[in-house]
Amino acid sequence: MSAYIVISFLVAFSCLYKLLRLLSYIRTAKSTGLPYTLTFIHEFESWAYLTDPVLRWALRSRIMRGRGWPAWARFMVKDWHYEDKRAAHDQFGAVFLVVSPGGMAFIKPPEKMKMLEPFGPNVVSLDGARWRFHLGITLPPFTADNVLGLIWDETLRQVDIMAASWSHSGAKASLKHNVYSLTMNTMSLVGFGKRSEGAEVSGAVPRGHTLSLVESIQSVVLHLPHIMLLPHWALKQVASKAHQGYSELEMYMTELIKQEKTRLDSGVAENKSNRATLLTAVLDANTQKVGRDMLTDTEIKGNIFMFLLAGYDTTANTILFCTITLALYPSIQAQVINEVDLVWKKAEMAGRTELSLAHDMSRFRYLIAFMYEVMRVFPIVLPIARLTAGPQSLHIGTNNHRLPTETHVVVNNTAIHHDPANWLSPSIIEPRRWLVSDPHSFDPTKLRSPQEMKEINEGTMPIPSHRRENEDDYGQSTLAHRKKGAPNRGRTTAQITTAQMNHRLWATGT
């Protein structure tokens, strides 16, 4: 009996506490002057791991009919933006607050970022000066010619393998399975220099290991939620396969780092272009920092893991969305094929029997514009979240608002990409928007003006943001291309930080 009393008391106390907290957050929300709405659970809280699958299952027929989320359920669903497009913003305006009673009890600040560090601190988990320092070492390898060349060559090879496997397997071929293998295999070569073929996991298992390197990468990628959510000691007990992949990859990275350091120390003059992988390029870049602060081995491992994490799903899903769009829009497909034929013709006229990164990549203007357009209509990374480190002023039109410290700011990029104020007829997929001088005034429902036709045909307009960045101008392109007078949405906004994850209010903005 006494147990019932204690439990009832605890439940009542917790409900009262949450109610009081909610009331105080509502008061704070009101003080900002922004529109606000309430939710029991916010998609960023741990409870959303429960509400998300339940609501997705319960409301699946409504979603499949394209009716979006009902207002009461919306914010309890992870990545609700995708199906919602702009509905929430049509209801509440460009920027609004979502107030929930949850908060510090569910998400503890250091743990949230720690989740991203199973192998070590990295460019995503860090902030401020330390983030910039990691970026300074890890960004250059992504723009190094030898790494880009490796990506180009291996992607061509993997696409050939995939096409050959489709011609054998006919109707049994799985687009998703093959595209995921293509991406994984390309990343294992570019990241670590280990080649693998098609959908089959391959590679010898060296002495002292229980998995090949490629198998260990696959295992880590497949078991990411376990590895990121469970503490190390629990991983072994609860998910032994995840633990095996994790330990093996950790061991491989240690060995590869040691090997590469020996090579660098001995000053062996090797043809770098044959061996530059992301790992070796990061180590090379790190060595250039001699005498100054350098990344530790743990930080190098942390960053390489982050490349796997950040690069795998994003790239594979972009290719999948592009492929499906090509199948659904034969006229776009015809234009892509036309461009591929033209690029081949030019290469043959120049006496080349293969396409090359240096000569041909920049000729695929329509293809790049097509990829941008697919990513505009179906943003792959949603949402983008930051936290106000101090009180922050927000100017919307002629109004000034003040966001309190530690407000979660969520940039709803799906809503931005579907805002008619940014893109005319936003739901129409039209790659040529990106080939004219002002993509934002391109109206796909109208005939092209002579000026636009000239720009498209001559191919002289630079495609926005399609340029190499270095750590000094990283993040600036978003600012350079944003519309005049639009709110600053770039990561360079000094007050926005990912360092702490306490939350009370959630500001969703476009």
Ligand code: HEM
């Ligand atoms: C089409 C494919 C990709 C898309 C759509 C994409 C999208 C994004 C977005 C939106 C962000 C910003 C997230 C935020 O600030 O909250 C981001 C950051 C990042 N991405 Fe990608 N990404 C792609 C491919 C890749 C690849 C292939 C890699 C590495 C191999 C990668 C590594 C990173 C890293 C390290 C960051 C964090 C940078 C920082 O915080 O300084 N991404 N990506």
